[in-house]
Amino acid sequence: MLRALLIGPESEIVKDLKENLAGMPGLSVSQQVERYPDRVEMGILLRQLNPDAVLLNLADYQRACQLIGHLGALRPQVPVIAVHSFCDRQVLLELRHQGVRELWFPPFQVEQMQHAVQRLLQHKLAAAHHQAGAGTLIAFLPARGGCGATTVAVNTAAALARNKHAVLLADFDLHNSVIAFWLKLEPKYTLREAIERADRLEECIWRNLVESVRGVDILCTPPPGTPMVLSGGKTFAILEYARQNYQFALVDLPDTLFTSCWDVLENSKHIMLVVTPEMGSLHLARRKLDQLQNYGIPKSNIHLLLNRCSHLDIQPAEVAKFFGMPILAIFGNDYRAVNNSFKDAKFSSDGSKLGAQYTSFARYLAGEPDFKEAKAGVSKIRRIFSV
Numbered sequence: 001m002l003r004a005l006l007i008g009p010e011s012e013i014v015k016d017l018k019e020n021l022a023g024m025p026g027l028s029v030s031q032q033v034e035r036y037p038d039r040v041e042m043g044i045l046l047r048q049l050n051p052d053a054v055l056l057n058l059a060d061y062q063r064a065c066q067l068i069g070h071l072g073a074l075r076p077q078v079p080v081i082a083v084h085s086f087c088d089r090q091v092l093l094e095l096r097h098q099g100v101r102e103l104w105f106p107p108f109q110v111e112q113m114q115h116a117v118q119r120l121l122q123h124k125l126a127a128a129h130h131q132a133g134a135g136t137l138i139a140f141l142p143a144r145g146g147c148g149a150t151t152v153a154v155n156t157a158a159a160l161a162r163n164k165h166a167v168l169l170a171d172f173d174l175h176n177s178v179i180a181f182w183l184k185l186e187p188k189y190t191l192r193e194a195i196e197r198a199d200r201l202e203e204c205i206w207r208n209l210v211e212s213v214r215g216v217d218i219l220c221t222p223p224p225g226t227p228m229v230l231s232g233g234k235t236f237a238i239l240e241y242a243r244q245n246y247q248f249a250l251v252d253l254p255d256t257l258f259t260s261c262w263d264v265l266e267n268s269k270h271i272m273l274v275v276t277p278e279m280g281s282l283h284l285a286r287r288k289l290d291q292l293q294n295y296g297i298p299k300s301n302i303h304l305l306l307n308r309c310s311h312l313d314i315q316p317a318e319v320a321k322f323f324g325m326p327i328l329a330i331f332g333n334d335y336r337a338v339n340n341s342f343k344d345a346k347f348s349s350d351g352s353k354l355g356a357q358y359t360s361f362a363r364y365l366a367g368e369p370d371f372k373e374a375k376a377g378v379s380k381i382r383r384i385f386s387v
Contacts, residue, residue, distance in 0.1 A: 001026060001027070001028055002026055002027045002028070002052040002053050002117060002120055002121060002124065003028055003030040003049070003050075003051050003052050003053075004027055004028065004029050004030065004051055004052065004053045004054065004055050004081075005029075005030065005031050005032075005033070005045065005049055005051040005053075005054050005055070006018075006029050006031070006032040006033070006054075006055040006057075007032075007033050007035075007036065007037070007054060007055065007056050007057065007067065008033075008034070008035075008036065008056055008057025008058070008059055008060075008064065008083070009034050009035070009057060009059050009060075010032075010034050011057065011059060013057070013059075013083065013084075013085055013105075013106060014057055014083065016106055016108065017055075017083055017104065017108060020108045020110055020113065021113075024110070024113070024114060024117065025114075025117075026114070026117045026118060026121050027053075027117045029055065030049060030051065031045075031049050031051070033045065036060060036063040036064065036066075036067050037067070038070075039070045039073075039074070042067065042070050042071065042074060043074050046071075046074055046075050046078070051078060052078070052079075052120070052124055053078065053079050053080070053081060053120055054071060054078060054079070054080045054081070055081050055083055056068065056080055056081065056082050056083065057083045057084075058082055058083065058084040058085075058091075059085075064082075065094070065098065068080055068095075068098045068099075068100060069098065072098065072099055076099075079101065079102070079120055079123070080099070080100045080102075081100075081102040081103075081104060081116070082095055082100050082102065082103045082104070083103075083104050083105070084103060084104075084105050085105065085106070086105055087103055087105045091103065093294070096294065096295060096296050097294065097296070098296075099296050101296070102116050104116075115233065118233050119233060119236065122233065122236045122237070122240065123236075125240070134240075134243040134244055135166075135242070135243045135244070135245070135246045135247045135248055135249055136243075136247065136248050136249070136269050136270070136365070137239060137242070137243055137249045137251065137264075137267055137268045137269055137270075138248065138249070138250050138251070138268060138269065138270045138271075138272060138365070139251045139253055139264050139265055139268040139270070139271045139272065140152060140153035140156075140250065140251065140252050140253060140272045140274060141253045141255075141261075141265070141271055141272065141273050141274065141288070142253070142254075142255045142274050143255070143273060143274060143275040143276070143281045143282075143284045143285030143288055144255050144280065144281055144284045144285075145176065145254075145255045147255075147274045147275060147276050147281055147307060148274060148276065148307040148308055148331075148338075149252065149253075149255075149272075149274035149307075150173070150178060150179060150182075150252050151307075151338055152272070152274055152305060152307055152331060152358075153169065153250050153251075153252045153272075154169065154179060154182065154183075154252075154347065155347050155348045155354075155355070155358040156250060156358055156361055156362055156365070157169040157216045157248075157250050158214065158215075158216055158347035158348070158358070159347075159350070159355075159358040159359045159361070159362035159363075160247075160248050160250075160362045160365065160366065161214065161215035161216045162215070162350060162359070162362075163359075163362060163363065163366060163368075165247045165248055165366060166245070166246045166247045166248070167215070167216050167217065167246060167247065167248045167249075167250065168210070168216075168217045168218075168219065168242050168245075168246040168248070168249045168250065169216055169217070169218045169219070169250050169252065170191070170218075170219040170238075170242065170249060170250070170251045170252070171191065171218070171219060171220050171221045171252050172191070172221070172251050172252060172253050172254070172260060172261065172264060173221060173252055173253065173254040174191075174221050174222075174228070174254070174258075174260070175224065175254060175256075176254060177220070177221040177252075179218065179220060179221075179252065180211075180218075180220045180221070182342050182345065183211075183213050183218070183345050184345040185211050185213070185218065185220060187211050187220040188208075189208055189209045190209075190219070190220045190221055190222040190226075191219055191220065191221050191222060191228075191238075192222040192226055192228050193209055194209050194219060194238050195228060195229070195230060195234050195235070195238070197209075198233075198234035198235075198237040198238050198241075199234070199237060201237065201238070201241045203245075206241070206245070214347065217246070219238075230259065230260045230263075235260055235263040235264070236263060236267065239251075239263075239264065239267050247366075248365065248366075251264050251268070253265075257288075257291065262295065265292065265295075265297055266297070268301065269301065270301060270303060270365075271292065271297065271301050271302045271303065272303055272305050272328075273285060273288060273289065273292075273302055273303065273304055273305065274305045274307050275304060275305070275306060275307065275319070276306070276307050276308045276309075277306060277308070277309055277313035277314040277315075277319060278313075278314075282314075282319065282322060285304075285323070286322070286323060289302065289323065299325070302325075303328040304319070304320075304323060304325060304326070304327050304328055305327070305328060305329050305330075305331070306319055306327045306329070306330045306331070307331045308331070308332070308333040309330050309331065309332060309333060310332065310333045313333075316330055328364075329357070329360075329361045329364070330357070331354065331357050331358070331361075332353060332354050332357060334352070334353065334354045337349075337352055337354050337355075338354070
């Protein structure tokens with residue numbers, strides 16, 4: 001049960017909201033405050049009531065936004081559900097910038113509200129699981145198609161498995177997936193069946209859903225054109241099951257951000273934005289970085305991986321300066337090695353230079369000590385992208 005604190009002046013909208021919430025399973029308004037508390041009062045209320053969520057009436061928009069800032073500073077883990085008389089794009093963008101994911105407005109859609117409550121309940125459960133030591137969810141997101149994000153994800157998973165970690169590689173690229181083709185898999189069951197069974201996942205079911213390849217469990221995508229109905233709640237259930245049963249759950253995402261991608265990104269501890277040292281890739285990566293932050297993803301969760309880098313390309317230091325953030329890991333441009341591993345349905349060899357880079361990166365993810373960050377140098381990339 002979510003215990004909610006309702007804040008803001010009583011109004012016809014609030015009365016209508018309370019009528020719609022009456023009897024709704026999973027949510028209880030434990031307290032109502034008919035004013036906008038200042039920061040000190042808000043801190044006292046949070047300590048006394050310890051709510052799981054805050055319902056905030058935006059009747060006085062400026063004061064409500066100020067209170068959202070106080071809530072973010074005092075209890076960033078407590079979700080805010082905004083209640084307003086209308087909805088428009090500008091309001092949604094402003095709320096998202098402040099970390100508010102839900103906006104309820106009349107006529108209230110009870111079914112959508114119920115879905116939102118279920119998502120928040122699942123987040124609450126996930127937080128409890130995280131405290132108990134759940135595994136790490138990592139998303140691999142390409143700046144654009146062809147950046148090699150799948151190659152990095154596959155070989156990172158293999159390197160983690162070689163180091164005796166329990167690893168899942170989940171393929172969420174529903175349109176241009178190559179993982180099953182790469183590893184010559186013909187899965188009987190895929191992500192589609194996982195979605196269908198998300199509410200009742202257990203070991204005996206899960207073992208039939210994944211393919212095991214040299215220590216890596218792989219959840220494949222269904223064939224193109226397979227009808228699927230994705231929902232945030234079911235996606236979350238799959239991700240949470242993975243976190244509870246693997247030390248590392250790696251998710252390979254498409255270059256286009258669909259709804260299913262946001263469900264993954266919101267729940268990932270690390271988002272690996274894979275970019276290549278090319279003008280188009282760098283430009284699209286910066287747009288994607290802005291898109292993630294505009295959605296409310298913390299910048300601290302986003303990391304840059306520079307793929308297919310050679311001494312002839314734009315150098316890592318220039319790329320880092322262009323983005324204003326460090327490059328977490330660099331992978332060389334070894335087309336022949338990647339193509340041979342693809343042809344032979346294998347992972348990159350641990351003995352190769354590229355394989356050693358994946359191994360080093362995997363050790364970093366596992367908290368082992370031999371990882372070295374990319375070094376900085378002189379930048380000239382600004383001349384290319386300057387106005």
